[in-house]
Amino acid sequence: MAKKSPLSPEARSIINARVSRRAVLAGIGGVGAAGALAACGSSGDGAASGELVRWGNWPLYLDFDEAGKTYPTIDKFTESTGIEVKYFEDYNDNDEFFGKVQAQLKLNEDIGYDLVCPTDWMAARWIRLGYAQKFDAANIPNKTNILDTLASPSYDPSRESTLTWQGIMGGFGWNTAKNPKGIRTLDDLFAPANKGKIVVLSELRDTIGIILLAQGADPATVTEDQYMNAVDFMAKKISDGWIRGVKGNEYAEDLTSGDATAVIGWSGDMFILASENEGKFDFAIPESGGTISGDNMMIPSTATPEAKASAEKLINWYYDPAIAAEVAAYVNYVTPVKGAQAEMEKIDPDLAKSEYIFPSEATMKNLSVFRSLTPTEETAWTEAFQKAAGN
């Protein structure tokens, strides 16, 4: 969940009404609060024993049983392997989480987690700094189930130390009443009817990625000139009054309130909006191509060998198509596991048909992964993007 917002993580956690929306949608109201409570008061302490995996993940990112206040797939894992899992919904922001554990990583002291879940670009940073351990492939035979699109990102070409937890598609979202013909191209997005009511994502890899693709450039190989050109395009659209905001997932609220009529947004959010407001909103991957990114399971360098082995078994567990389908039925992002769609047929045939969770082969081909940036690029490019966004 590469959720970027202009607010601090604490601020967002207070106003993140979306949380309860998803909970209500899944018919398990209150799970947000319960999940937060379950994760409260402990931040991964306790000794790292071999039979224990301490897993830090984003909120509402794992199937949760409201009645029993349990995570069913974790319980099944513990039953079948005897490995205990402590699950912490401690991820609110990539930078914040990294900041919290950075000092210990540097000193090679226990960070309190044996499994973490950074977004692609942050995973790239961990790998660069040597803070990620390579998997023992023998422990993760299900690794081969990863979707082809996600199988070889530039920061970890053969997935030696990361595996995608969930995939996030970036594309166009719109209000169907204001855009009866739908939005497939940048020109559709910047149609006069949407002037001043367009919101784009504050995650530069999605917003600029989509602009790049529309301009005929490939985010996977983007050069500095191409990138800056795309940023200028966005800056112009902002100063000319087309784009009203560069936001994290608050764009969903702007769509529902009518303040925004068209957005560059994420599949998971749009799935919720579309299913909640029958027919009022829709989402599509641009004709010129959309973006896909992911949050990744990764074992920090500070995990003990025993904990690492247990964490690998846990990763393997979630790459089992049947288990992945169970998670997907709760989490509405792209499932990175091949075969999960077939398993989903057994759980919920409607969801199995969802392009949001199981994009078709054709859609997948039309999705690009933003290449990883060097540290210098990361700073300069983020700065250019933030400046265009008024910061």
Add this chain to the structure above:
Amino acid sequence: MGKIRTPYLLLLPGFGFLFVFFILPILNLAQTSTQTAVGGGDTGQYEQTFRFQNYIDAFVENKEQFGRSFVYALIATLLALAISYPLAYAIAFKSGKYKNFFLVLVVAPFFTSFLLRTVAWKQILGEEGFVVPTLRNIGIISDSTTLTSTAFAVVMGMTYNFLPFMTLPLFASIDRIDPRTLEASGDLYANGFTTFRKVTLPLSMPGVVAGTLLTFIPAAGDYVNAAILGSPNTKMIGNVIESRYFKIVDYPTAAALSFTLMAAILILVTIYIRKAGTEELV
């Protein structure tokens, strides 16, 4: 000896607290503000090179947002003063036995989160709120005009959020005014306006100064209102600092901007207090 030491011992917890939570972070921030990126280092790695140019770069690049912060904060402060003065006056002199009740009403919004109150403004000014359709119906704004994501919304949000900081000191000052001074003014043939100008206002000046400072200072550094109610064209310096710190991971610039903001506020406040001539406050 014991008598001399006692006050210092009493101050100790306060000093200790300020030292740990104010002095140390400030020193750390000062130290960060002159750092530069480690050559070949990773994102967020900086080393001390005493580059004071950081301050000039940071200011020059963001002077627009600096200017905006002070203009918005000034307008919000004046609006808050215009709204609060009659309110505080009415509570102090006209509310009789309901005085405490009205004071509770002024403070009541503080029982909810600052953020929630700001988000509420987004809904009030939003397309589906009652303000926009009403204004459209009576033809004040056109169909394509929106109120959210505008400077208007940001200033309104700030005015609202900081209103109690203005009202309470004003009330405290006005409430202390002896009504007999007003009567005396009347006895000396001053009309209502002259009484206000010559008696009420001067006597309430400490409240005006305290209220404007308590409103202006946090408003100038505020970023929540601009983040929630504004657009990329209404960003304030707080938003820049937030983005530098958390998004760009450029700690030195964020630190330099923070210090520049602090210095700018300090200078403005000093000039203001000198002009207002209420040394008793400081």
